Amino acid sequence: MPSSRFPIPQGTLDMLILQILSLQPAHGYGIAQRLEQISRSVVQVNEGSLYPALHRLQQKGWLRAEWKQSETGREAKFYSLTPAGRRQLAVEKDSWARLSRAVNLIFEEGSR
């Protein structure tokens, strides 16, 4: 399925997940829906890579998971940020900002 949206850069999926969970805990499907909203406008996220990413982040200790009742009344696995995850998000945001600033600088220099 050809798409005009560009694919999500390597490694940014983790950051997006952390960002989404920093607002409120969510289950996998909720995160997928939120990503879908983002991706509809800007980037394309492969849903198949969402769950491995969640488990990887959980193993690293940045997320914790618990089974809770979801809005449909069924039990779902809700992920939330741990303090370590919150720190990691700050680090990633910071390095992202620096990277994009640097890239911008280079571009501006080239166009001048």
Add this chain to the structure above:
Amino acid sequence: MIRLFNWFRRGSLERGLDRELQYHFDRRVADLTAAGIPEPEARRRVAAELGLAHVREEIRDVWLTRWFRDFLYDLRFSARSFLRSPGFTAATLLSLALGIGATTAIYSLVDQVILHALPIHDPARLVLVDWHGDQIGGGFGSWNLMSYPFCRDLQKQTRFFEGVLCRAEIDVNLAAGGDPKPVAAEIVSGSYFSVLGIGPALGRIIEEPDDAAPGAGPVIVLSNDFWQAEFGGAADIIGRKLLINQHPMTIVGVAAAPFHGVDVGAVPALWIPASMYAEAIPGAEDLLHRPTFWMQVLARLRPDLTPAQAQAGLQPWFKAWLQDNMLRPGFPIISADRRRDYLASTLEVTSAPQGHSPLRRSLSQPLWLLFAATGVLLGLACLNVAGLFLARGSARGREIGTRLALGASRGRIGRQLLADSLLLAVAGGVLGAAVAPLAIRGLIAFLPHELAANALRGTLSLRLLAFAFFASVAAGLLSGVAPALHAGGDSLVSSLRERAGTGFGGVRLRKCIVTLQVAFSLILVIAAVLFVRTLAGLEAKGPGFETSDILSFAIAPVQSGYSRADAARLVRRLHEEVHALPITRNSGAARWTFLTGGSWNNAMTIQTDHRIVTDNVNLNAVSPGFFSTLGIRILAGRDFDARDSRPAGEAGHRSAIVNEAFVKRYLTGRDPVGVHIGLGSGPDVKPDITIVGICTSFNYRGLRDDSAQAFFPIFEGEDAGATFYIKVRGAPEQAIPSIRRLVRQADPRLPTLWFRTLNNQVKRSLTTERLLAALSGSFGALALLLSLIGLYGVMSFVVTRRTREIGIRLALGATGASAILLVLREAVIMIAVGTAIALPCVAALGKFVQSQLFGVTATDPATIAAAALVLAAGALVAAFIPAWRASKVNPTDALRLE
């Protein structure tokens, strides 16, 4: 670590993942159907979106890295396949467990006796200081003997040493309220504990002031074990007085737990300061000032020095010391020659982190030999397992071929096979480690009892477990590598094309393995025959005197406070009373015990028409009747009798009996009876002792001993104690109560040191030989068994492979006998090549075992021929069974196999 944990809860992880994905799936499908897409279509689309199988696999990789997961699956697969073939598993497991268990057990002794550093502060800096050259002067003890004044002087050499200690092992009589009993002790300088860095567990240790002047420190420090065993670890032990050789001494402390003295073979119950030598060693002359050699000197090097530097640096000081020492009171008058030798002496400083130990000296060579033998045995077991694996590999050829065809990489399959052998080896190792303590205790039981009880432990240490683990992994790799490589190297097409049951070649590799096994086991069998012949030879030869029905016991009255004259009187009285017992047929007494490895020895001066000085002659003093009791013949002259006895207290020898070896060496061609000899070698020695008799040669120190000996009458002058030899009517053990009663009557406080039958004594003196013979014998038998199994296996395999060929031959008119020959020829080639490999090895290894042998050389042709014959006969039988089966092949069946 968390990941490994994940492996064990992977069931619940999987269930959680299923629920999670199911939730996502259902919600998505619901959303899509709500948007108007029909449900089947929605389901299909969601499944494609998610790629469930792929997601699952990726998440499993998160839980546990891929290679590790594969490895664990491999292990599980291996375990399952092993459980499916219990016969194969039991055979391999048993081979490996035997090999690893035996190696671990021997290593335990090697570690304890040879390698283990003392449990002291920084043992690497401990050195032994020894004299190299002619020491001049008397002494007593085992090895590396030095004098106490030397130790004192060496302590001033602080440029090289942080501290210097001296010590000697002694036996004392200890009375703590009840009956006195002999215990092992260490008599030590005041610096002993501080140099070793050992503190007290209770109270204090022996310190410098305790050793300041003769008699300054009537104190003792108990070893932790003795404190526990004898006093139940009582905390109020400090300040208690004990009687040591009837002298009261105060317990001032208990040494810290793991320390058992500096000699692994002689574990002391207590330590006494050297200042108390007069009480601890009754009858000793002034040991603190005279140049008597009786102690070992150990020192702690300064941190920046090597033993070689200290040795070089000490020589100038030592040269000056040698000069000064000649002025010491008690230094003997010597000839110019000996004086030159004496002054040329040097000091040797050698690293001694394991302390000083005569036991290590005598046991280290046999132990290394046995360790090497177990190594070979383990190698054999590995080869056997490798052979079995190859055989199994051929049975599994189809399975492996199919897996290869389905796309498994050869590396992956090789890894699976390696996992097989590792799992098996580690399981074998666990089994081996489980039986090792039993084996170690069995080994220790071969050694003299005192040692077994005190010095050596039959428990598994962490070091030992680590050793067993490494041995197992090495064994696993060794036995798995050949099959794994093999699995990687065969052509896929040919293995799939081959018929079930015959597939996967590997015959050549298996033949190589069996040939090596034959070589290894021949080496072990030859070693076994050599050691068994050594033991049998020594036992058949005997000590040169009668041993049956003879009981011996010993007393040491000076250790119970007797003067030497009183002790001599007691020995005389007991000798007469024992002689008069109804159960006694004949009896005699000797000053020194025979067959203990030690002796009283000195040089002698022989005065005929010229004067000769002998080398050291083994000496003893014996009573009238001693020779006849032991059945030792008097060849010329007479036995001692009443004429040779003199009142107790009057010292000096008058008459002597020498043995045949003495005559042969020093008095050939003349009538020895009536020749005058003297004790000692100096120009001042008066040859005033007359040889009155010649006896046949017999062994003094041990069964290999063939020395010149001279005997003096025991009943002249003073004595410290004696060993009594009694030829009894009936069983020797029955005489013990009446003898014990006699000793009690003479002095209730006097302990009997031991009761032993002479048969037992001979047995004890052959400890090492018996250990070597028994172990090498069982190793040889095991090795033989292993290689015969290997040979049988490979020959059966060959026959199965060639069934068709043999069938055709038979159908064409070949006889059964020719079929047998056809198969046997292959076996004979393997045996011949194996033997050809083994023989040069035996020739090369021979010099390492020669010193342990007796009456047979390491390359004795008869021994080698016998061993080769046994091996060949066994091997032919093992090969004959499959060959015979081949000859019974029914041609029609064989052809139908197609």
